[in-house]
Amino acid sequence: MKGYYLCHLNIGPARAPLHDSQMAGFVANLERINELAYASPGFVWHLKIDINNPDDLGMYGVPGLLFNLSVWESVEALQNYVYKGPHAHMMQRRREWFGEMTTPNYVLWWIPKDELPTLDEAKIRLAYLTEHGPSPFAFGFRNLFPPPTSEEALAEESLPVSS
Numbered sequence: 001m002k003g004y005y006l007c008h009l010n011i012g013p014a015r016a017p018l019h020d021s022q023m024a025g026f027v028a029n030l031e032r033i034n035e036l037a038y039a040s041p042g043f044v045w046h047l048k049i050d051i052n053n054p055d056d057l058g059m060y061g062v063p064g065l066l067f068n069l070s071v072w073e074s075v076e077a078l079q080n081y082v083y084k085g086p087h088a089h090m091m092q093r094r095r096e097w098f099g100e101m102t103t104p105n106y107v108l109w110w111i112p113k114d115e116l117p118t119l120d121e122a123k124i125r126l127a128y129l130t131e132h133g134p135s136p137f138a139f140g141f142r143n144l145f146p147p148p149t150s151e152e153a154l155a156e157e158s159l160p161v162s163s
Contacts, residue, residue: 003113004147005044006072009122010106012098014064026097029090036086037070042077045116046070066098069122071111075144078108103130107138110147 016022037043047069072078081087107126111117125138134143 004110005113006075006078007069007109007111007117007122007125008072008078008106009067009069009117009126011065011067011101011126012094012105013062013101014066015097015099017064023097025093026090033087033090037081040077040081042073043081044071044073047119067119067122069117069119071117075108075141079141104140106140108140108144109138110136110145 014023014026018027034046037046070078072081082091104126107122107129109125128135129138129140132138134140134145136145136148139145
């Protein structure tokens with residue numbers, strides 16, 4: 001077995017355009033928070049986007065729907081980054097910058113160590129979680145699933161994945 005990494009996609013509807021003063025605290029801290037992630041134990045990869053390029057921000061073709069896609073060595077590594085230290089302070093302030101969602105705003109899933117996720121794959125995983133609830137294919141921190149075994153990985157390929 002080659003081993004697995006944890007993928008994490010989170011999305012959120014910005015309360016205002018990024019250049020608006022309401023988003024200034026978020027934008028001012030974005031590079032610092034990303035750099036902290038890159039230096040965090042267990043960090044593997046992050047989809048880098050240009051926040052000044054509207055094409056990079058158009059995940060769903062919806063202006064202002066911001067996203068982050070990253071890969072971590074383990075659930076614990078991601079939890080430590082998200083819920084401890086400076087990022088936790090940013091999480092406490094998220095309602096200043098992001099509106100509420102009626103669907104899940106993040107999804108987790110396992111990926112083979114020799115692969116990287118795509119944004120399209122991440123969207124499929126989030127849609128699956130929204131429609132079907134937590135499963136080994138797509139889950140959240142409250143319903144964690146371990147990395148797949150070889151047999152589970154083969155079964156996962158047959159799950160219906162429509163976006």
